[in-house]
Amino acid sequence: MQSAHALAMNELNKIRENNITELERKKAEIRTAAPEYSKIESDLMKGGNALLRSVLHGGKDFEKIKNFIQEKQKKKISILKSLNLPDDYLDEHFNCDICHDTGFDENGKKCVCLKALTMKYIDINSNMTALMKKQTFENFDFSLFSPVPDNSGKSSLDIAKTVYNSAKDFSDNFENGLNLMLKGNAGTGKTYISSCIANRALARGKTVYYQTSYKLCETLENVKFGKYENPDELSSAVSVIKYINSVDLLIIDDLGTEFITQFTAAALFDLINTRLINNKSTVISTNLDFDSMEKLYSSRFTSRILGDFKIMIITGGDLRKQMFEKR
Ligand SMILES: [Zn+2]
Missing domain, CATH: 3.40.50.300 (P-loop containing nucleotide triphosphate hydrolases)
Structure with a gap:
């Protein structure tokens, strides 16, 4: 028998894992349906890394990299549209928008969702x-x-x-x-x-x-x-x-x-x-x-x-x- 807090944190971990698994499943689905998506995916990754480097090194080529990323994002959306899928189909999904299913808000305070889950498990316990x-x-x-x-x-x-x-x-x-x-x-x-x-x-x-x-x-x-x-x-x-x-x-x-x-x-x-x-x-x-x-x-x-x-x-x-x- 675990404490209600530990059980609530376990449930949040499961929610996060499930959402990651679901996103990976959707990405694989798009790669199959539109093979060009793989290249866009890796370009977006490279773009993100380059943007971070640029920020850390005084903003060199910042605008250029930003435009590159925007262009790839547009391509990604047009692929989704061609498959009759919504623009945010490949966005990260969170059950709780306040804490992104971490249980703690941006000030490090217990989120309402964690409090509610803890109450649920106190009740079960x-x-x-x-x-x-x-x-x-x-x-x-x-x-x-x-x-x-x-x-x-x-x-x-x-x-x-x-x-x-x-x-x-x-x-x-x-x-x-x-x-x-x-x-x-x-x-x-x-x-x-x-x-x-x-x-x-x-x-x-x-x-x-x-x-x-x-x-x-x-x-x-x-x-x-x-x-x-x-x-x-x-x-x-x-x-x-x-x-x-x-x-x-x-x-x-x-x-x-x-x-x-x-x-x-x-x-x-x-x-x-x-x-x-x-x-x-x-x-x-x-x-x-x-x-x-x-x-x-x-x-x-x-x-x-x-x-x-x-x-x-x-x-x-x-x-x-x-x-x-x-x-
Ligand atoms: Zn929350």
Whole structure:
């Protein structure tokens, strides 16, 4: 798994290569259709070199060389016309006119095309499903929640608004050292809220990686215990782990559903702890209570969570029934 920037630069390189190949194909086509074009091509090359020499040596014969080039260019165009082709048929073609597909503008700044491509790959690297991509704050439908208060005096709508606002606030500010644990029973919409947070972070250009605790631990374990027989599989798993360590926002879904061993408990603690030290944010969703968490992992694990994570409790089957199972 390569960084989004490296993937974007690879794509630009491919675009440049394809355009060069296409131009060479067109030149070969013209050479076949009009054999005199070969001579014009080499004359234009010679003319260009002579013009450069002239500029470097005080402009000697400059006008003469310029006229020579212009005359050859006219001939080239008349050949193209005779073949019913446009004047610019043999011009270099660029997908991006600003940076000529180099990714950087004339001031050495990242071009808009490179930024857009990088965003595309950040999105692909996030590991989110097509369904999760649709689970956004913008698609959140408050009209589905009942405004009638229950015995506690709170309505489903009150709870939904509180969860929504604080999740949104988190996704706008997590880079200031914030971490979040979403706690609630299975199906209360923790994944939906995680997706909303991830999508908003991605829209802000942040790198995000989503994974279930189960898959995450499986990858860590497979690497640690040498379970990958294929070296490509191993190197791709290692690069995923590197990416997980480096992303701005890591989302670990359904903590507690993995096969918990001494190794996975320690590896998860290390992962979360290292991210805290490096000021990288993590969102963990779980239906475990803190007592179970302490038993299954360790007291240092639980105290890390209690000390460094904002805890958001999502209650009520209502949210699930009305909103989060909506497809
Ligand atoms: Zn560009």
